[in-house]
Amino acid sequence: MDGPSTSTSPGDPAGETPFRYDAALAARIEARWQDRWEAEQTFAAPNPAGPWADPEAVAARGEKLFVMDMFPYPSGAGLHVGHPLGYIATDVHARYQRMRGRNVLHTLGYDAFGLPAEQYAVQTGQHPRTTTEANTAAMRRQLRRLGLGHDARRSISTIDPEFYRWTQWIFTQLFDSWYDEGALRAGGPDEASLGRARPIAELVAELDAGTRALPPRPDGRTWAELDAVERRRAVDEHRLAYVSSAPVNWAPGLGTVLANEEVTADGRSERGNFPVFKRPLRQWMMRITAYADRLVADLDRLDWPEPVKTMQRHWIGRSQGAVVDFALAGPAAASSAERLQVFTTRPDTLFGATFLVVAPEHPALDGVPAAWPDAVPPAWTGGAAAPADAVAAYRAYAAARTEAERTDEGREKTGVFTGLRATNPATGEALPVFTADYVLSGYGTGAIMAVPGQDQRDWDFAARFGLPVVRTVAPPEGWEGEAWTGEGPAVNSSGDGISLDGMGVDEAKAAMTAWLSQHGAGEARTTYRLRDWLFSRQRYWGEPFPIVYDSDDLPHAVPDHLLPVELPEVPDYSPRTFAPDDVTSEPEPPLARLPEWVEVTLDLGDGPQRYRRETNTMPNWAGSCWYELRYLDPANTTALVDPEVEAYWMGPRGPRPDGQPDTGGVDLYVGGVEHAVLHLLYARFWHKVLHDLGHVSSEEPFRRLVNQGYVQAHAYTDARGQYVAAEQVVAVGDGFTHEGEPVTQEYGKMGKSLKNVVTPDDMYAAFGADVFRLYEMGMGPLDASRPWETRAVVGSQRFVQRLWRNVVDETTGAPVVVDQPADPATRVLLHRTIAAVGADYEQLRFNTAIARLTELNNGLTRLTAVPREVAEPLVLMLAPLAPHVAEELWSRLGHEGSLAHEPFPVADPALLVEETVTCVVQVAGKVRDRLEVPADIAEGELRERALATAGVQRALDGRGVRTVVVRAPRLVNVVPA
RNA sequence: GCCCUCGUAGCCCAACCGGCAGAGGCAGGCGCCUUAAAAGCGCCGCAGUGCGGGUUCGAGUCCCGCCGGGGGCGCCA
Incomplete structure (x- = not known):
């Protein structure tokens, strides 16, 4: 391992401690391990079947675990320190579970279609693909620098034709299906649940056979009396993806229609804040209302935060x-x-x-x-x-x-x-x-x-x-x-x-x-408050619909072998927008400007015919409705996911703790609460359709959901109310000043407009990725929002530096641990720490895990020499949180390979048992004395000893005793008469 | 207006089934090392848990009513 030879740390101008753990050394260590993980494919998770089938590797590992983040939208603004919070948390969880022997699938893709990307491209005068790919590359680089243990082979991007081919395929599945209210459904909490999606061909067959009748028509005619076109129109009314002329939300200022979920309570577009009008327009809809009942009922079988469930229940209404x-x-x-x-x-x-x-x-x-x-x-x-x-x-x-x-x-x-x-x-x-x-x-x-x-x-x-x-x-x-x-x-x-x-x-x-x-x-x-989902947008930067219209204006799905329908190049990708209050305007999709693309000759089974392509595009929720499935089997060209692979990673398990059948789904999904009704409801809907049609065994996409909190930051305004750069503000007495002028402290989201952005890159440069990770995880519980405070990051750096010095000589880089056994007190501290940290990791309580590790490390600092038997487990325990420095120390302690798959330390139960404990002696609930007693002391004896204490006698002051509550061995409460 | 959450030390946060309010960090104070310094080392914790009631031998924890912060819904019959 080559040491740092050229640069010296800021605190060491003479170069006497070239192995001090500072930002420069951290940067070298981190780059080296990131390269090595990539070269060795350390985090590749084997699949049991499909193109990557490696059943032996699967068998060699323990139980599977599928961990996911809500994937990012690669915006032009770049990341700030709030964005990686959830990614770090899932990485810590995944790394910990990997050390517990689990076969962990963890990766990250990019949600790259949609309005903001298009708007950014329009602003910068570049093609959306150009800006989106550049933004994605920049984000990949920033996140790689963070040291996330992802299986990079599985990363996807929704704008990749090989990905959206399957988005379109799922759309054709919805188009080719109807919801049979009376059909028996396997699984579910009730044995005889009714209602599921079925292929539309089965509906046609039943109508042809006369075993099912159409709903009564105004003209009173039956199926048999309709001509071919009328029959198609009648069938089209049953599809899960259908064309409707009902009133929809039209935002002239955006030039597109929007889903109900994208319109705010005060009737404006969530994006851009434009007025929204109800207009009857011909649009594609998704029959999510058919699933309203199941979407409500199955919430009871999900391990989700109660507020999110409440919001969904309310939304479905x-x-x-x-x-x-x-x-x-x-x-x-x-x-x-x-x-x-x-x-x-x-x-x-x-x-x-x-x-x-x-x-x-x-x-x-x-x-x-x-x-x-x-x-x-x-x-x-x-x-x-x-x-x-x-x-x-x-x-x-x-x-x-x-x-x-x-x-x-x-x-x-x-x-x-x-x-x-x-x-x-x-x-x-x-x-x-x-x-x-x-x-x-x-x-x-x-x-x-x-x-x-x-x-x-x-x-x-x-x-x-x-x-x-x-x-x-x-x-x-x-x-x-x-x-x-x-x-x-x-x-x-x-x-x-x-x-x-x-x-x-x-x-x-x-x-x-x-x-x-x-x-x-x-x-x-x-009845339900939920309405069908308006699915078309008059935008360029989205998945084209895999739909063509024939000369009778009937829609046809583009057959599988012609997918994907690639998004064509257009001379002008800007949507036609209007005055925000121009109620009478009509949407004009950019794709409609390409007659040579719109007009197409296809053979859909009855010889080559002229067709007209659908020119709307899908909303940016489409890709996120199913991306978790593609992570499982991204190289599969014959199916969106191999059924065996889906069953392995996401299939239902045994009954839940409450006795209800398990839904299956991702084992842990972490993301912001802002997606409570949009993405999470749409994704559940598509997943249930795929389940009904037999494509997936799981009933739900996300079995367990955790909402991470937000990282917020102080912002400062001057006398005129203008924001000033937060990094230049200094605290003076009770207040704050900027360039000598007093400023007012505010608090809010991190953003350019508040001039309070701190980026991960700032943190990498000043402290390194491990210190940044520790600080983010140590600030508080995952689900709590917390204020960012750059000057407090030094606490995490001191911790790593102390650990480094406990293991490595700052002058030579050589290990300083000794092979002598640890003293009994240190050994007990180690094993208590192992037990506590393990429990904390299990419950995603990373802040308390860090506290326990800090405590142990501080304990070692006081010793004259650090025993290897303590240093090694400490390094292993820290590895999920600060993986690079842990790998480096593990290596300097003489180990060859990565510690990513080393077993997590196990506490010796014998060392967790306390021989004596402090018993609190209360009188009327107030502590009056303490006793050192054997941990297994008998209740009666403890009572006698407690009553005899000076504290009790003084507090009773001659009064009699009514009762004595004894909770051996920790507490005695004497209740006076 | 209704619903969901959170209020513990100057700040961020711990405290398992109700059982000694303090694990960890920031800031601050004292000391050490140092010619000097710090992103170095050591030591230093009287806040009774937003307010008012209640249940209990015992409440930060459970219940009721307020106050404050954050979030969701919104003429949905």
């Missing part, structure tokens, strides 16, 4: 209630609809429904009466001469509002009478039907029964329009508020063969639902 049919009455009989169906979670309040409200987009509004009925209050008509005029005016008003304006809660209710009346099935009363934008077209049936007595929104509307209120749940004594939404006995709720009066809410709901079913006026219904 399962609510149980009933649909109720109201017959349309009077002049409206002319309209096409005969009845109006509403959804309610409170069927028990039906007797209190005094009017109905439909969304402005509701189809019933197409058939309103020609004239107002007699005696219509002027306030209801909106000043219009006839219902059709009033409705048209209101629809125009609603359409011009953004989602945010429509759903602003503080706003006064608006609406207009439709001229329609509908009969309450319980009371027989004809109720007026209004349209109002507080009712949403996409939820439930787009129509509600308004019960002002039990719903504040309805109360507000009723108050505005002078509508009656009937309370059907008695509010508590002295209630002076408006709508009462709580518990109470039902009142005013008797009618045709039913009385709910006196029942509690739950009982009344059940009784009313049963009555509705019996009378054909409604039934129980579960």
